[in-house]
Amino acid sequence: MSPANPMNRRKERIDALAAGSATVREAGSVDEKPGVSLIASAWQRLRRNPVFLVGAIITVGFVVLALVSSFVAPHDPAANLLIEKVRPQSNPVPGPEAGFPLGADDAGRDLLSRLLVGSRQTLVVGVFATLFGLAGGMTLGILAGAFGGWVDALVMRFVDVLLSIPSLLLAFSIAALASRPSQLTVIIAVAAVQVPVFARLLRGSMLAQRSSDHVLAARALGVNQRAVVFRHMLPNSLGPVIVQSTLVLATSIIDAAALSFLGLGNPDDRQPEWGQMLGRAQPFIYDYPHLAVLPAVCIIIVALGFTLMGESLREALDPKTRR
Template sequence: MSIPMTPAGPSSGTPALEPVAGPDAERGVSLWRGAFQRMRRNPSAIIGTLIMLLFVLVAVFAPLLTSFEPGTGEFFREVTPSKVPGPSEQHWLGLDSGGSDMWTQLVYGARQSLIYGVASTVVGLLAGSLLGVLAGGFGSVGGRVGRWVDTVIMRIVDILLSIPSLLLAVSIAAVITQDSLAIIIAIGAAQVPIFARLLRSSMLAQGGADYVLAGNALGFRKRRIVMSHILPNSVGPTIVQATLNLATAIIEVAALSYLGLGADNPRVAEWGRMLVNAQERFSADPRLAILPGVCIVISALGFTLFGEALREALDPRSRR
């Protein structure tokens, strides 16, 4: 006995199931594209991006933004024991206590902060990622040797994490020769355990995914599974953390310079050194300390806002 089939369409009263097509059809988007779309609607992300772009543009084009050289003290004769010349037509932010143009010191200080911050973050990211890949790679594939390597690396990372990052950076900078490279290595070394621990935890979380089980079942080499599949799916949180660490690096660069561990060349403009030079004249000329302090706060705030917005955009729990 056959069962009659009811034709679909307007005559039968049954709605026809037709594929949705056209520009209004909802299409899947990649992780990073979806994050970009959410960040465009986030005011914090927009503000952070604008601050970052302004900071980078000022740092890159510093020689074009001023006609003076930093740290020359060419106007020192205009500085008196009781007064530092303020804003004027020639120096629209005034002079500093050393007789240099204040605007010139600030824009070249932005360049130094950008160079030190980016370079130290890259050093910390590369070294920390290497430790994270070793620990997470061996830990995710299992085995007695893998667990042993993971344990040894993470105990070293735990020792580094037990020391405050700024104290670790100060200790390393005090041991190394006082120059620009010492600042980069010191701040980068303080960031190593953060990246190592984060990447290792991300890789271990990916180690139980279905694609890893499928790769093992198909007989793929463990190194191929780790480097070609687990690692690419684990770097997202590390990239977000690198953005946040740039804000910390800028603050630590100023802190090391403030403590006298910066570049030994007085002609190298640094925001931290400007704060030190402003101490003795703070009551009479507070702008000498307020201006570099505001620059440090705003630049760090820009990277922080952008990094937090990026983390929220990549977090599946915050998607709407």
């Protein structure tokens, strides 16, 4: 077979297609598949991602445990059930026994029950701190991204000042201003740290949306500024913010535990919280390390779960890092 024959057959086929004597099926077909939304496409990748699945299992397990902790705890976490076995000199911390698999703390309270109920307090602090930080950051980000100009400059200088202060130092300073430490002061302090993070992220996303075709078209049609911002710019800018909120949950839990450890959390230890338990275990860290190790491991595992899930969401939704 001469080399010219394949070229001749290809030329004849092209001529036949141009003349309409050959069908499209004869020339070959392209498989048509229905379009997939960004969320559906991200979910297809996430459900095959083992990192996301591990993070989701940890996160869901933590949330479910926090919700049912009061029902599954074997004892009242505030009851001094083993107080008669506490000996300040010889046995300050009762060990495990029947009905108390992890023993008790220095006040004779069941350690397992305090860990279980403490998960609920940790979840409340982390969720509400993230929500308050998200609300404040979105307010500043919308102002800066929607108006621009001197409003943008003023808001961003305020955000830069907040970002220039180390996050834990800022949270510590805000919590220390309260006349009486409480769980609410911890939530406000941790939320204030997250405000500049959300504000800068949302502002950047909205600035990118300002020059997009659909926003320019809406303005050309005479749509008012409020509708452009809240119907066109904001909904398309929330993706990165939602992903960041998952990562911030892990940071909020760690910061709240640090403030409680330093004594700036809820002073009433009848309502256990993991960071508070860490601070209370400090005098016994050498002789009874399990009092500090157990709540510390719980904090680490929960923070790891939120971090793994957040990073996987970021990779799935970001076109630059999709795998």
